[in-house]
Amino acid sequence: MNRFSYHRASTVEDAIRALSAEPAARIIAGGTNLVDLMKYDVETPSTLVDVTRIEALKGIGETRGGGLRIGALVPNTTVAYDERVTERFPLLASAILAGATPQLRNAATTGGNLNQRTRCYYFNDKLTPCNKREPGSGCSAIGGLNRIHAILGASEHCIATHPSDMCVGLAALAAEIHIAGPAGERVIPFADYHRLPGDAPERDNTLQPGEMVVAVVLPEQAQAYAGHYSYLKLRDRLSYAFALVSVAAALEMEGGSIASARLALGGVAHKPWRRAEAEAALVGRPADEASFAVAADLLLEDALGHEHNAFKIDLARRAVIRALSQAAAGTPQSQTDKRIA
Missing domain, CATH: 3.30.390.50 (CO dehydrogenase flavoprotein, C-terminal domain)
Structure with missing residues (x-):
């Protein structure tokens, strides 16, 4: 594991400043994915920005339109068992409960689940070429062991898959991702948040430098599918x-x-x-x-x-x-x- 600095952010603005100051900085909350990648030397952040004390990222609340706003720090378990989710958006609760183990769901956060990285064998093995880990080095899965890999939307540069169950539920419910960054706040439709690999597989999503997820919003219209x-x-x-x-x-x-x-x-x-x-x-x-x-x-x-x-x-x-x-x-x-x- 590489040496890194640690910054405990007190506000969203504080976290954004820390992320903007260090291009190699990474957010840490539950750490269920990032810590493993750091142990493998796949991720080598210069700074860990701890966001777990930021109150604005916590809690589940009603929106003006009748939907639900889920803070980026809300644990997966909390979302899955919240009565408003189970009654109005049960597809999301079911998707979350299909993933990981109870122990991991207790630690994993909404924002972290959204941004987790692929479980491709070659991405996690620094001894093998991987365009997602090291652009231009090649894709070992193409022509290698590719049982778990993509059959849709892949490219000649990468055939990795996104591993989240929660995100599949959010995609079907057409959720919105609320972002904060140096240029202010913006909303990204869920369909536009994650990227297909194309010729830049190292980019998993459409976040810009210094930006971070603050919440996921479930739209009122998605309640029509509760039955x-x-x-x-x-x-x-x-x-x-x-x-x-x-x-x-x-x-x-x-x-x-x-x-x-x-x-x-x-x-x-x-x-x-x-x-x-x-x-x-x-x-x-x-x-x-x-x-x-x-x-x-x-x-x-x-x-x-x-x-x-x-x-x-x-x-x-x-x-x-x-x-x-x-x-x-x-x-x-x-x-x-x-x-x-």
């Missing part, structure tokens, strides 16, 4: 494993027909994967397997497998159909009994 949703996560083992494929499915029903739909995939791309055409294809159609198959095919239209992960394409298609079937029936996947319903 028909499911978060389905498929993985190599049922406990404490990252997704091979995960699906956040949410439907608004009118009788036996679909009035609106939200779909997001995890474990398949550099960011949670949504496609408006797949969601639009469900509107006005009966909630049956034929309709769900059309949406799945559209969502996966550009999927490209590699030597060890081509199986993910069919796995994702079947997972989308199953998750939509669960959502339509109002029988969401249990995150306690993880056997697929």
Whole structure:
């Protein structure tokens, strides 16, 4: 682990000044991802900016529009069990409970989960080339062991995936990310926050230098999906494993027909994967397997497998159909009994 300075920020403005003064500075809160990366020498921050004492980043509150504002420091466990979340945005609660372990969820924060880095084997191994870790060095996963890697939105420079379950739920709910930085405050639609790798895979998101996440806002409109949703996560083992494929499915029903739909995939791309055409294809159609198959095919239209992960394409298609079937029936996947319903 490299030598670093430590700064305990007292306000958001104090944290921004510290981040702006040191381009290699990093925010630390729960530390469930950053500390591991520092031990591997993958992350070598010059300064750790501790934000855990900043009151403005804490708490869950109502917005004027009837949504919920979740502070960047709110632990994952707190979000998952908050009654306002479980009653009005249960898809998010289910997605969070599908991830990690209770101990990690107790420590991990909303902002940290949002900004966690890939679990690609090669990114975590400094002895192998990785464009995300060292731009221009190459991508060892292409032509290497790539079972867990991307089938959508990848590039010739990187086929890593984003590991978060929480973010897949937030993507389906069309959350907003509230940012503060040297130029003031701004709001980023969730779909625009994380980046596809392109030719700059080292950049995970659209944050600018000195900026930080202060809150995530769940919009009032997303409450329409509280009755028909499911978060389905498929993985190599049922406990404490990252997704091979995960699906956040949410439907608004009118009788036996679909009035609106939200779909997001995890474990398949550099960011949670949504496609408006797949969601639009469900509107006005009966909630049956034929309709769900059309949406799945559209969502996966550009999927490209590699030597060890081509199986993910069919796995994702079947997972989308199953998750939509669960959502339509109002029988969401249990995150306690993880056997697929």
